[in-house]
Amino acid sequence: MSALPEPLPDPGASVLSMGKEPGRAAADRMLGQELRALREARGLTLRQVAPVIRGSVSKISRLERGESPPKRRDVLDLARHYGANADDMWMIERLLELGRTSEWYEQFSDVTPDFLKRLIQMEGDAEEICVYENLVVPGILQTTAYARCMVEAAMPSAHPDEIARVVELRRQRQLRLMEGSLPRVTVLLEEGILYRRYGEHEVMREQLDHLLEACGVAKVNIRVLMMSRAYSATPPYPIMHLKFGDPEQSELAYVEHISSATYVTRPRALDDYRNALTKLRQAAESMDDSRALIEAAKGRFA
Template identity: 75%
Template sequence: MSALREPLPEPVAPVLPLGRETSRAAADRLLGQELRRCREARGLTLRQVAPVVRGSVSKISRMERGESPPKPRDVRDLARFYGVDADGMRALERLLEHARDSEWYEQFSDVTPDFLKRLIQLEGDAEEICVYENLVVPGILQTREYARHMVRAVMPSADPEEVERVVELRTERQLRLMDGPLPRVTALLEEGVLHRRCGNAAVMHEQLTHLLRAGETEKVSIRILKMTREYGATPPYPITHLKFRDGEHAELAYVEHVNGANYVTRPRALDDYRNALSNLRHAAASKDESVFLIREAERQFSH
């Protein structure tokens, strides 16, 4: 495999506008105001209702201000908790329908750089995703606790609320990708990823168990690149390759760095990344052997 040079800046693949329309923002505010009215009518505090949506006081506060469009599940759980009648529930459902027209990740715009927004949006259109990681478990396969430790490590100055917002984004991103027949995901992981501790042993054990369960599904294939394999030049950074359904965007490669990312779309450069990932697939352990390697690492963290 030929060594891949640090990629030059590439033109960003065309994506849809990221801003929310005024009517959607208004629906967010109206929905939040109605939720606040229902809460206050029952004399409840933010702290008392936060556990209903499995969140914090600040999460409820953002919902009520219309700054964080809530999940349908959260709205319905709150409505039941508040004892909202059938007419009131229908009104909430209408507001929720308007609010959901916006891109779901916009509620995390304060903790999401634009280059990552583009990737998240494109992932939703992809038919196949192939990701190579040399240091950590890919974000779309991370558990909440693993993600929390990762975020704390790369954002040491972030306050706890900001950390939780990023973790929530990663969790929601994973759930949406896995909820449906597409995209199909292939994860090519260096064996060291399985042994490089992130958090304590319990965090690692949970993460490796999660990888095993994900690999049992039809849409996820996890292949391990053994440390003992024959040497060959490998990419020194993560690569994500996306293929799209007919009539959608052209395929592209996404290469993320510390303070940004490149979207590789030029045919020659794209060929280099496609070939690199193809060579990594051929060098990776079989599916059964990969499961064995993950189980071996899992056992090391079970004590």
């Protein structure tokens, strides 16, 4: 079996990285960060660019800090002045759109980092999603009980109310995705996930039952990667690949870290992630064999 591309791209070379930042007006802050990064990349000062939007230094400063509502004309004039490329302009357009709408997940702003809000927005726009997971069941397929165990393990010092809100966010995220026009979803799971216990046996039985139910959904394709197979260079972290109907920006890859996430949009880097996922699909068991593996794992938690 052929090896996966190695190494995967250096995130700093071709991606946009989003750090964890709680609080209000997430889209406006992210938009301001985008504009500031573009300005600084051109070596321009606030005073030099203020005339572009017929404004003052303080107006530019407030815009970059996300402290004033952005005007579409101002934002686009600045982006063009900075020489933003097609990827940058697509991202700016989406952040402008997000800032104009009141999304359902804003009610969870206090427990949702900005990089995750951005992913949830894009999941709703995607026509196809492919997820590779090496440690846990991906969030879009987690049961409530399994999600609670995951959140408690990841946030050991959190107040029970905070944990409950994070779990509810995950539940709402899954419901919204499934109740809407469901995209085609391919989930590639390392076999060890089926045996790695979170919570009591009944939690795992319920989670594995949920995976088996998902196997019967027309647009959901769950494939298991067996631990005994001799394939090499698998990614050491989860990857999500999303395809959109927008011809200007048809896809992106998402790689989540402990307190941040990386969004890959540049073609060369996307090729590497796309090829990695293609190799994983080729290495994975068939849908029927994957279902049998999930059934077998469920028997271990009887």
